[in-house]
Amino acid sequence: MGGVGMAIMLVVFLVAVVFAANENDVVGWLVVIISLGWLLVFSFVVFTVRSAARKASARIDEFNRTAGGGMAGRGPAAPSAAMRDEKLDHSFKIVQVQARVIRDHLGKDQGMVDRALETIEITSHNARSMMKNNDDGPVEGTVVE
Incomplete structure:
Protein backbone atom coordinates (compact mmCIF):
# COMPACT_ATOMS: atom_id res chain seq x y z
CA MET A 1 0.00 0.00 0.00
CA GLY A 2 2.86 2.38 0.76
CA GLY A 3 4.30 1.99 -2.72
CA VAL A 4 0.99 2.63 -4.46
CA GLY A 5 0.20 5.60 -2.25
CA MET A 6 3.68 7.00 -2.77
CA ALA A 7 3.28 6.68 -6.55
CA ILE A 8 -0.07 8.47 -6.45
CA MET A 9 1.30 11.31 -4.33
CA LEU A 10 4.30 11.64 -6.66
CA VAL A 11 2.03 11.80 -9.74
CA VAL A 12 -0.13 14.46 -8.06
CA PHE A 13 2.99 16.50 -7.29
CA LEU A 14 4.36 16.18 -10.84
CA VAL A 15 1.01 17.12 -12.40
CA ALA A 16 0.83 20.16 -10.13
CA VAL A 17 4.35 21.19 -11.19
CA VAL A 18 3.53 20.80 -14.89
CA PHE A 19 0.31 22.81 -14.63
CA ALA A 20 1.98 25.48 -12.49
CA ALA A 21 4.87 25.78 -14.98
CA ASN A 22 2.48 26.03 -17.94
CA GLU A 23 0.25 28.64 -16.34
CA ASN A 24 3.02 30.44 -14.42
CA ASP A 25 0.38 31.41 -11.91
CA VAL A 26 0.75 32.08 -8.17
CA VAL A 27 -2.16 29.79 -7.33
CA GLY A 28 -0.56 26.97 -9.33
CA TRP A 29 2.71 27.32 -7.40
CA LEU A 30 0.77 27.34 -4.12
CA VAL A 31 -0.82 24.04 -5.18
CA VAL A 32 2.69 22.71 -5.94
CA ILE A 33 3.91 23.72 -2.48
CA ILE A 34 0.88 22.13 -0.81
CA SER A 35 1.22 18.90 -2.80
CA LEU A 36 4.96 18.81 -1.99
CA GLY A 37 4.09 19.17 1.70
CA TRP A 38 1.62 16.30 1.50
CA LEU A 39 4.16 14.19 -0.38
CA LEU A 40 6.75 14.81 2.36
CA VAL A 41 4.25 14.03 5.14
CA PHE A 42 3.14 10.85 3.39
CA SER A 43 6.76 9.79 2.84
CA PHE A 44 7.56 10.37 6.51
CA VAL A 45 4.56 8.32 7.63
CA VAL A 46 5.28 5.45 5.22
CA PHE A 47 8.95 5.19 6.16
CA THR A 48 8.19 5.49 9.89
CA VAL A 49 5.57 2.73 9.73
CA ARG A 50 7.89 0.50 7.71
CA SER A 51 10.69 1.03 10.21
CA ALA A 52 8.39 0.27 13.14
CA ALA A 53 7.12 -2.86 11.39
CA ARG A 54 10.66 -4.08 10.82
CA LYS A 55 11.58 -3.47 14.47
CA ALA A 56 8.42 -5.26 15.65
CA SER A 57 9.14 -8.18 13.33
CA ALA A 58 12.68 -8.41 14.69
CA ARG A 59 11.37 -8.44 18.26
CA ILE A 60 8.82 -11.14 17.46
CA ASP A 61 11.52 -13.22 15.78
CA GLU A 62 13.77 -12.78 18.82
CA PHE A 63 10.92 -13.77 21.14
CA ASN A 64 10.18 -16.87 19.06
CA ARG A 65 13.86 -17.82 19.01
CA THR A 66 13.97 -17.83 22.80
CA ALA A 67 10.94 -20.18 22.91
CA GLY A 68 8.53 -17.74 24.50
CA GLY A 69 10.80 -15.56 26.57
CA GLY A 70 11.01 -16.93 30.12
CA MET A 71 9.88 -20.39 29.01
CA ALA A 72 13.20 -21.32 27.41
Missing part, protein backbone atom coordinates in the same frame (compact mmCIF):
# COMPACT_ATOMS: atom_id res chain seq x y z
CA GLY A 73 14.31 -24.83 28.23
CA ARG A 74 10.80 -26.20 28.70
CA GLY A 75 10.44 -27.40 25.14
CA PRO A 76 8.28 -26.21 22.25
CA ALA A 77 4.97 -27.14 23.91
CA ALA A 78 5.57 -24.88 26.92
CA PRO A 79 3.96 -21.68 25.55
CA SER A 80 0.78 -23.45 24.43
CA ALA A 81 0.59 -25.41 27.70
CA ALA A 82 0.99 -22.20 29.70
CA MET A 83 -1.74 -20.52 27.65
CA ARG A 84 -4.02 -23.52 28.13
CA ASP A 85 -3.38 -23.46 31.89
CA GLU A 86 -4.23 -19.77 32.00
CA LYS A 87 -7.48 -20.36 30.09
CA LEU A 88 -8.39 -23.26 32.39
CA ASP A 89 -7.70 -21.07 35.43
CA HIS A 90 -10.02 -18.44 33.99
CA SER A 91 -12.69 -21.09 33.41
CA PHE A 92 -12.48 -22.22 37.03
CA LYS A 93 -12.81 -18.61 38.19
CA ILE A 94 -15.97 -18.26 36.09
CA VAL A 95 -17.40 -21.41 37.65
CA GLN A 96 -16.62 -20.06 41.14
CA VAL A 97 -18.36 -16.76 40.39
CA GLN A 98 -21.41 -18.54 38.98
CA ALA A 99 -21.57 -20.81 42.06
CA ARG A 100 -21.71 -17.67 44.19
CA VAL A 101 -24.49 -16.26 41.95
CA ILE A 102 -26.47 -19.48 42.44
CA ARG A 103 -26.00 -19.32 46.24
CA ASP A 104 -27.07 -15.66 46.34
CA HIS A 105 -30.12 -16.05 44.09
CA LEU A 106 -31.35 -19.55 44.93
CA GLY A 107 -35.05 -19.32 45.74
CA LYS A 108 -35.13 -15.59 44.89
CA ASP A 109 -34.51 -15.26 41.15
CA GLN A 110 -34.86 -18.47 39.18
CA GLY A 111 -33.84 -16.72 35.94
CA MET A 112 -30.45 -15.77 37.39
CA VAL A 113 -29.95 -19.30 38.70
CA ASP A 114 -30.80 -20.77 35.29
CA ARG A 115 -28.38 -18.42 33.50
CA ALA A 116 -25.64 -19.20 36.01
CA LEU A 117 -26.13 -22.95 35.52
CA GLU A 118 -26.04 -22.47 31.76
CA THR A 119 -22.81 -20.48 32.08
CA ILE A 120 -21.26 -23.22 34.21
CA GLU A 121 -22.29 -25.80 31.61
CA ILE A 122 -20.76 -23.76 28.74
CA THR A 123 -17.57 -23.05 30.67
CA SER A 124 -17.16 -26.68 31.70
CA HIS A 125 -17.66 -27.87 28.13
CA ASN A 126 -15.08 -25.40 26.83
CA ALA A 127 -12.57 -26.33 29.56
CA ARG A 128 -12.97 -30.05 28.85
CA SER A 129 -12.45 -29.35 25.15
CA MET A 130 -9.19 -27.57 25.96
CA MET A 131 -8.00 -30.50 28.04
CA LYS A 132 -8.92 -33.13 25.45
CA ASN A 133 -7.96 -31.05 22.40
CA ASN A 134 -11.51 -31.76 21.26
CA ASP A 135 -12.67 -29.45 18.51
CA ASP A 136 -16.45 -29.81 18.75
CA GLY A 137 -16.71 -26.04 19.12
CA PRO A 138 -18.04 -24.21 22.16
CA VAL A 139 -21.53 -24.58 23.47
CA GLU A 140 -23.46 -21.40 22.81
CA GLY A 141 -25.43 -19.42 25.36
CA THR A 142 -25.48 -16.37 27.61
CA VAL A 143 -22.53 -15.86 29.97
CA VAL A 144 -23.44 -14.13 33.23
CA GLU A 145 -20.82 -12.83 35.62
Whole structure:
Protein backbone atom coordinates (compact mmCIF):
# COMPACT_ATOMS: atom_id res chain seq x y z
CA MET A 1 0.00 0.00 0.00
CA GLY A 2 2.86 2.38 0.76
CA GLY A 3 4.30 1.99 -2.72
CA VAL A 4 0.99 2.63 -4.46
CA GLY A 5 0.20 5.60 -2.25
CA MET A 6 3.68 7.00 -2.77
CA ALA A 7 3.28 6.68 -6.55
CA ILE A 8 -0.07 8.47 -6.45
CA MET A 9 1.30 11.31 -4.33
CA LEU A 10 4.30 11.64 -6.66
CA VAL A 11 2.03 11.80 -9.74
CA VAL A 12 -0.13 14.46 -8.06
CA PHE A 13 2.99 16.50 -7.29
CA LEU A 14 4.36 16.18 -10.84
CA VAL A 15 1.01 17.12 -12.40
CA ALA A 16 0.83 20.16 -10.13
CA VAL A 17 4.35 21.19 -11.19
CA VAL A 18 3.53 20.80 -14.89
CA PHE A 19 0.31 22.81 -14.63
CA ALA A 20 1.98 25.48 -12.49
CA ALA A 21 4.87 25.78 -14.98
CA ASN A 22 2.48 26.03 -17.94
CA GLU A 23 0.25 28.64 -16.34
CA ASN A 24 3.02 30.44 -14.42
CA ASP A 25 0.38 31.41 -11.91
CA VAL A 26 0.75 32.08 -8.17
CA VAL A 27 -2.16 29.79 -7.33
CA GLY A 28 -0.56 26.97 -9.33
CA TRP A 29 2.71 27.32 -7.40
CA LEU A 30 0.77 27.34 -4.12
CA VAL A 31 -0.82 24.04 -5.18
CA VAL A 32 2.69 22.71 -5.94
CA ILE A 33 3.91 23.72 -2.48
CA ILE A 34 0.88 22.13 -0.81
CA SER A 35 1.22 18.90 -2.80
CA LEU A 36 4.96 18.81 -1.99
CA GLY A 37 4.09 19.17 1.70
CA TRP A 38 1.62 16.30 1.50
CA LEU A 39 4.16 14.19 -0.38
CA LEU A 40 6.75 14.81 2.36
CA VAL A 41 4.25 14.03 5.14
CA PHE A 42 3.14 10.85 3.39
CA SER A 43 6.76 9.79 2.84
CA PHE A 44 7.56 10.37 6.51
CA VAL A 45 4.56 8.32 7.63
CA VAL A 46 5.28 5.45 5.22
CA PHE A 47 8.95 5.19 6.16
CA THR A 48 8.19 5.49 9.89
CA VAL A 49 5.57 2.73 9.73
CA ARG A 50 7.89 0.50 7.71
CA SER A 51 10.69 1.03 10.21
CA ALA A 52 8.39 0.27 13.14
CA ALA A 53 7.12 -2.86 11.39
CA ARG A 54 10.66 -4.08 10.82
CA LYS A 55 11.58 -3.47 14.47
CA ALA A 56 8.42 -5.26 15.65
CA SER A 57 9.14 -8.18 13.33
CA ALA A 58 12.68 -8.41 14.69
CA ARG A 59 11.37 -8.44 18.26
CA ILE A 60 8.82 -11.14 17.46
CA ASP A 61 11.52 -13.22 15.78
CA GLU A 62 13.77 -12.78 18.82
CA PHE A 63 10.92 -13.77 21.14
CA ASN A 64 10.18 -16.87 19.06
CA ARG A 65 13.86 -17.82 19.01
CA THR A 66 13.97 -17.83 22.80
CA ALA A 67 10.94 -20.18 22.91
CA GLY A 68 8.53 -17.74 24.50
CA GLY A 69 10.80 -15.56 26.57
CA GLY A 70 11.01 -16.93 30.12
CA MET A 71 9.88 -20.39 29.01
CA ALA A 72 13.20 -21.32 27.41
CA GLY A 73 14.31 -24.83 28.23
CA ARG A 74 10.80 -26.20 28.70
CA GLY A 75 10.44 -27.40 25.14
CA PRO A 76 8.28 -26.21 22.25
CA ALA A 77 4.97 -27.14 23.91
CA ALA A 78 5.57 -24.88 26.92
CA PRO A 79 3.96 -21.68 25.55
CA SER A 80 0.78 -23.45 24.43
CA ALA A 81 0.59 -25.41 27.70
CA ALA A 82 0.99 -22.20 29.70
CA MET A 83 -1.74 -20.52 27.65
CA ARG A 84 -4.02 -23.52 28.13
CA ASP A 85 -3.38 -23.46 31.89
CA GLU A 86 -4.23 -19.77 32.00
CA LYS A 87 -7.48 -20.36 30.09
CA LEU A 88 -8.39 -23.26 32.39
CA ASP A 89 -7.70 -21.07 35.43
CA HIS A 90 -10.02 -18.44 33.99
CA SER A 91 -12.69 -21.09 33.41
CA PHE A 92 -12.48 -22.22 37.03
CA LYS A 93 -12.81 -18.61 38.19
CA ILE A 94 -15.97 -18.26 36.09
CA VAL A 95 -17.40 -21.41 37.65
CA GLN A 96 -16.62 -20.06 41.14
CA VAL A 97 -18.36 -16.76 40.39
CA GLN A 98 -21.41 -18.54 38.98
CA ALA A 99 -21.57 -20.81 42.06
CA ARG A 100 -21.71 -17.67 44.19
CA VAL A 101 -24.49 -16.26 41.95
CA ILE A 102 -26.47 -19.48 42.44
CA ARG A 103 -26.00 -19.32 46.24
CA ASP A 104 -27.07 -15.66 46.34
CA HIS A 105 -30.12 -16.05 44.09
CA LEU A 106 -31.35 -19.55 44.93
CA GLY A 107 -35.05 -19.32 45.74
CA LYS A 108 -35.13 -15.59 44.89
CA ASP A 109 -34.51 -15.26 41.15
CA GLN A 110 -34.86 -18.47 39.18
CA GLY A 111 -33.84 -16.72 35.94
CA MET A 112 -30.45 -15.77 37.39
CA VAL A 113 -29.95 -19.30 38.70
CA ASP A 114 -30.80 -20.77 35.29
CA ARG A 115 -28.38 -18.42 33.50
CA ALA A 116 -25.64 -19.20 36.01
CA LEU A 117 -26.13 -22.95 35.52
CA GLU A 118 -26.04 -22.47 31.76
CA THR A 119 -22.81 -20.48 32.08
CA ILE A 120 -21.26 -23.22 34.21
CA GLU A 121 -22.29 -25.80 31.61
CA ILE A 122 -20.76 -23.76 28.74
CA THR A 123 -17.57 -23.05 30.67
CA SER A 124 -17.16 -26.68 31.70
CA HIS A 125 -17.66 -27.87 28.13
CA ASN A 126 -15.08 -25.40 26.83
CA ALA A 127 -12.57 -26.33 29.56
CA ARG A 128 -12.97 -30.05 28.85
CA SER A 129 -12.45 -29.35 25.15
CA MET A 130 -9.19 -27.57 25.96
CA MET A 131 -8.00 -30.50 28.04
CA LYS A 132 -8.92 -33.13 25.45
CA ASN A 133 -7.96 -31.05 22.40
CA ASN A 134 -11.51 -31.76 21.26
CA ASP A 135 -12.67 -29.45 18.51
CA ASP A 136 -16.45 -29.81 18.75
CA GLY A 137 -16.71 -26.04 19.12
CA PRO A 138 -18.04 -24.21 22.16
CA VAL A 139 -21.53 -24.58 23.47
CA GLU A 140 -23.46 -21.40 22.81
CA GLY A 141 -25.43 -19.42 25.36
CA THR A 142 -25.48 -16.37 27.61
CA VAL A 143 -22.53 -15.86 29.97
CA VAL A 144 -23.44 -14.13 33.23
CA GLU A 145 -20.82 -12.83 35.62
